[in-house]
Amino acid sequence: MFGYICAQPIARSKCQSIGVAKTVDELTLLQTFNNGLSDFHWQRPLWLLGIPAAIFAAWYLLRGQAQNNNWKQVISAELLPHLLQGSLSQQQKWPLGLLAVALILASLSMAGPSWEKLPQPIHKTESALIVLLDLSPSMMAEDVKPSRLVRARLKLMDLLKQRQEGLSALIAYAGEAYTVTPLTDDTDTIISLIPSLSPGVMPLGGSNTEMAVKQALTLFKDAGLMQGEILLVTDGVTEDAIDDIDNQLSSNFRLSILGVGSKDGAPIPIRNGGFAKDRSGSIVLAKLNRGELDDLAQRHGGRYRTLTSSDRDISALASQPELLSEQTRQLEREFDTWIDRGAWLCLLLIPFAALSFRRGWLLVLPLMLIEPQHSYALGWDDLWTTKDQQGEALLQNDQAKQAAETFQRQDWKAAAQYRAGDFKAAAEGFAADDSAQGHFNRGNALAKAGDLPAAIKAYQQALQKDPNFDDAEANKQVVEELLEQQEQQQQQNQDQNQDGDSDQQQDQQSGDSQSNSDQKNNQDSDSQQDSQQDSENNEPSNSDSSQEPDSPTDSEEQNDKDSEQSDSNTPAEDEQANNQSPQESGEEAQESAAEQAAQRMQESDLSEEEQQAMEQWLRKIPDDPSGLMRKKFEHQYRQRRQEYQQGTWQPPANDANNRW
Missing domain, CATH: 1.20.5 (Single alpha-helices involved in coiled-coils or other helix-helix interfaces)
Structure with a gap:
């Protein structure tokens, strides 16, 4: 109980x-x-227009049958039961009704009913390709017209355009190797940087192929990849470099080589108008060692091809099986995707398909599969692609302004505005991205817009997010130098204006009797002042060009060599130090003068004639798109020398800077 x-x-x-x-x-x-009802929507709502169309078609056909098949108008009502078998009206009406129902179900299915959103991970192929581009002096040889380097750059751009998936990186090397772009899936960025690469942007001349291979292996390791492919674009590799490469590469990494040049070779042109010579005074002929390069590629599982005028070379290199073709990498980001439930409605169409099979209606289906012509004016692109996808297509077709108006994603819109030249709007768009890359992009846009102090602050914020952001540090130094030159120029202009005002006051006090002569003297003094100002504006370029000391990079390298060995520089290094450095300094001075002139045009109210004269002067200044790349490599060069003094880095002891 x-x-x-x-x-x-x-x-x-x-x-x-x-x-x-x-x-x-x-x-x-x-x-x-309730949540499903609130989230319910149609992904392709235009297909719902098929419902009224199906109803109207069924009504129209039934109405036509009623008029055309009215036997009562021809045969008397007493004879109809004996002449007709069954109910004709029923036999003709029910197929049209079923057809209308089937069309309605098909329209609902194609409209894409959806009420649930699920996160979808993004997978991409893990195949990685690192390109090593030779920028040694021998790449300027002209046995391949117009030159080896020009043909190699064009061929490399064609190869990257054909690469649709996977990661890609670019390393340029001469006396030392430098990373142009790390591993990325954005091949368009790599392609845009290739035209600015030349031996003139490298801080140290030579041919250090083994250092480039070592840096490629470091990029693979930093990306967490145990396999990958290396493509070497070169006109030759020395024997000691080949031995070093054999020791570095393992079976997990494949090496393919694209040879540039000819068997007979060609002399190496230098900047002063002659050709490179060896220690004995003989002209150096840069020949393509095709056999050694072929053996090197075969030993490491790759292919060798000599550069041709057709696409056979890159087609052969691109047709190799991917090392990681069956493996994919899940990205950290995910996208919420609406699940299309329209496929379930297609199951209801199976009975209608079975009924239509016996009457031969399925033979009409191929006619329904014929695709009509696209009508973009009616929003066909909006039906199949999003605004961001349309903007990406416009951007690839070099329609940056239209792409900026089409993009909905803010960072993509800002990138399109940057390419369109609307730097102020691009800076505002990049401000929404609080990452290091976002601040870096905003700094570039502000620098292009002429707001140098704000650009420096943006670079500083990028360095706070990522202290190892070398590109931000290099751009920050360039903008700081431009800002300092701009302030000096403004100070000089203010001093000159003050001197002109004092002279004008003295002239006004001289009396009315000498007004005409004073006015003439004032005009002479003004013209003399303008000519003096023009000479002062050109003074940095002339002074830099007149000086002929060793370049900073060569002098620092000489100090490092003095601590290690007592050998003197080769003739190639002496020519590079004596010829290349003054020209580069002159170009940098002209670039800074152009920036200052453009800033003065924006800030001051010049007359139309003065603006035209200023624009003509700006057109005379040569365009140097490789200046930023040169600054970046020089910054990395100085960093390595500082690390060498601290004992954390050792320069290569292979005497690579003495190679052509």
């Missing part, structure tokens, strides 16, 4: 808990149903 009494409340509590659970389940189901 005691147990029975105790069992009563326990059973009641269980019943109560079951009732509560059932209530919770019902509430959860009801809440899910």
Whole structure:
């Protein structure tokens, strides 16, 4: 009895808990149903126009049958039951009704009913390709017209355009190797940087192929990749470099080589108008060692091809099986995707398909599969692609302004505005991205817009997010130098204006009797002042060009060599130091003068004639798109020398800077 009494409340509590659970389940189901109704939408709502079209077509056909098949108008009503078998009207009406229902179901299915959004991970192929581009002096040889380097750059751009998936990187090397772009899936960025690469942007001349291979392996390791492919674009590799490469590469990494040049070779042109010579005074002929390069590629599982005028070379290199073709990498970001439930409605069309099969209606289906012509004016692109996809297509077709108006994603819109030249709007768009890359992009846009102090602050914020952001540090130094030159120029202009005002006051006090002569003297002084100002504006370029000391990079390298060895520089290094450095300094001075002139045009109210004269002067300044790349490599060069003094880095002891 005691147990029975105790069992009563326990059973009641269980019943109560079951009732509560059932209530919770019902509430959860009801809440899910309500959420589904609130989120319900059609992904392709234009297909719903097929519903009224199907209803109208069925009504029109039924109406036509009623008029055309009215036998009562021809045959008397007494004879109809004997002449007609069954009910003709029923046999003709029900197929049209079923056809209308099938078309309605098909329209609902194609409209894409959706009420649930699920996160979808993004997978991309893990294949990685690192291109090593030779920028040694021998790449300027002209046995391949117009030159080896020009043909190699064009061929490399064609190869990257054909690469649709995977990661790609670019390393340029001469006396030392430098990373142009790390591993990325954005091949368009790599292609845009290739035209600015030349031996003139490298801080140290030579041919250090083994250092480039070592840096490529470091990029693979930093990306967490245990396999990858290396493509070497070169006109030759020395024997000691080949031995070093054999020791570095393992079977996990494949090396392919694209040879540039000819067997006979060609002399190497230098900047002063002659050709490179060896220590004995003989002209150096840069020949393509095709056999050694072919053996090197075969030993490491790759292919060798000599550069041709057709696409056979890059087609052969690109047709190799991917090392990681069956593996994919899940990206960190995910996209929420609406699940299309329209496929379930297609199951309801199966009975209609079975009924139509016996009457031969399925033979008409191929006619429905014929694709009509696209009508972009009616929004066909909006039906199949998003605004961001349309903007990407416009950007690839060099329609940056239209792409900026089409993009909905803010960072993509800002990138399109940057390419369109609307730097102020691009800076505002990049401001929404608080990452290091976002601040870096904003700094570039502000620098292009002429707001140098704000650009420096943006670069500083990027360095706070990522202290190892070398590109931000290099751009920050360039902008700081431009800002300093701009301030000096403004100070000089203010001093000249003050001197001109004082002279004008003295001239006004000389009396009314000499007003005409004073006016003439003032004009002479003004013209003399303008000519003096023009000479001062050109003074940095002339002074830099007149000086002929060793370049900073060569002098620092000489100090490092003095601590290690007592050998002197080769003739190639002496020519590079004596000829290349003054020209580069002159170009940098002209670039800074152009920036200052453009800033003055924006800030001051010049007359139309003065603006035209200023624009003509700006057109005379040569365009140097490789200046930023040169600054970047010089910054990395100085960093390595600082690390060498601290004992954390050792320069290569292979005497690579003495190679051509």
